[in-house]
Amino acid sequence: MRLLLIEDDAQLGRATQTGLAQQGHAVDWVRDGVTGQVAVEDGDYGAVLLDLGLPRQDGLEVLRAIRRNGYANPVLIITARDDIQDRVLGLDTGADDFIVKPFDLQELGARLRAATRRSAGRAQTLLVHDGLQVDPAARSATREGVVIALTSREFALLTHLLERRGHVRSRQQLQESLYDWDSEIESNAIEVHIHNLRRKLGRELIRTVHGQGYTIDPPRAERLRSA
């Protein structure tokens, strides 16, 4: 998932960025509120991690602004302020979760997954599709009980498409969800990953929509039910 981290502290920001990257996320990191707000409006972030005590613009102000501008994905507040009023205020302003420093990176990852799941309207932790089971927490995929080895980019791409079944995602969108600003991207990177996923999971899973991008169609049973 592509994430935006807004944190002014150098050492903590870099560590959080690296830690989440180790968990397979693409993380952009900015160090003040104004830049953060601009980044949210320009990018396509699956979630935002927001510190409250920020230079130039306070975290709560950033939160208010991005919610007002229609950013609907999860926002997690990471802060050193730990009294109840701050939490209540943060959640009521539009945050999805509230994490107090110092925090555990694994827990942060789990809370991110939970917030994403809730925002996608899913109660299940596993993504299930036609005998394919994807576990975002364990970062594992199995088909009919057989483990399928995926690279971290392939896994991120598969999860991204599974979470948006029935929606067509452009090559640009897919690329943005996979790579942070610092990554060097080959021009055909997405095609290579799609090719590899098809090789490992079968040709029919990911459908190419000519001139638009790629999609995973909902299973036949679900399509009938919704029709």
Add this chain to the structure above:
Amino acid sequence: MTAAAPARGWSLRRRLLGLLVLSSTILLSGSAMLFYLDARDASQKLFDAALRESAALILQLAQHEIEEHGPSLGVSLMHAETRAGPFAFRYQIWTEDMRSAYRSANLPTTPLMPLATEGFDWATVNGQRWRAYSTWNARHSLQIQIVQSLSDRRSLANDTLLRLVVATACLLVLALGSMAWILTLTIRPLRRTAGHVADRSPDDLQPVDERDAPREVRPLLTALNQLLGRVRDTLAAERRFTADASHELRTPLAAIRANAQVLLSARDVAERERTARDLLDSVDRGTRLIEQLLAMARADAQAGVSAQEIVPLDDIARNQQLEHAVAAARKGIALHLDAEPACVRGVASLLTALARNLVDNAIRYTPQGGVVRIGTGAHDGVAQLSVCDTGPGIPPGERERIFERFYRIPGNDEPGSGLGLSIVRRIAELHAADVAIGTGEDGRGTRITVRFKAA
């Protein structure tokens, strides 16, 4: 202010009551005593007058009897003795030639007093004291010696005394009761106020209500409320400081933890090295913050600079130049010293902390290749220490706020604790020095000057 307190110490109410009871007892007893003495004196005079009259009457009677029936008087005078009570009396009647003309029963056969005397006297008959009176008739042929029992005479006065004692005691009891009641009523507002204070929860530091209290107690309550106010302010500052401190400590701790976690699952050597360096930096920052907090606490604990010694500011400045030489060299900053002798009275360790924070800040915020100048000097009774840099400077609007604890200028990227200048100001306050922020040389950077009274 606990419930047990009134049991110990002295009680205003009890002392007042005791003094009132004592004084009213003395007054009432005194007046009763005066009344008694006066009454006794009056009754003595009354008795004496009655005695004299009786003597004259009996003597007249006796003379008459003798003229009619001869010198033997016999029973005819008996009726005069029949009176009982305090007015009972007995007598002897003697002729001029010492013969007994008449004698009441139980009286000796000899004269009670020498016949030569006349008037009032005291006599002892059968071991009892009697009031005696003797007088001659007009012709000097008969003398009457009449006596009245002292105990009889006293019995009247004693009755009066008894009544007086009873009445006084009753009055005293009444007075005591009403005084106790009045005192209780008077002291009730005090007790109520004490109760209000005692019933408070320990963190209720609101002022005590003074409206209800008597004028005499107001100064006490006012002083108490002022004290409460000071305690409230101190506590609020302490709470704010503790909250701020814990808030500030969380970030380096979070960085330490996150970096350690990232280090454990580092994907390559470069990531491991970078994370380890960040981890060390975070630890350094945490350490520095804790040192600053301790310096702050130490400066706060110093209620006033008491252990005063003469401290040469120029020595402190020289030490600071040495202490920061490496840090300055690492950033390519020229650290100059301009040390003229300047001595102040104060605590050397605190003054060193003050100088250290100023120099540390200057080096921290001055970019590569800049200049930091430490200067000391004294003139016109003012000793001063100044630190001047070529950093970004402090906008005039921020010059007051930067002394607040944990305050950092917005947009400032340098990891600082936000405590340095608070420490400087606190130490300056303790030394009755003032801190001025100005612009550095050539209108660039910052100059911070601390002015002391020269020693």
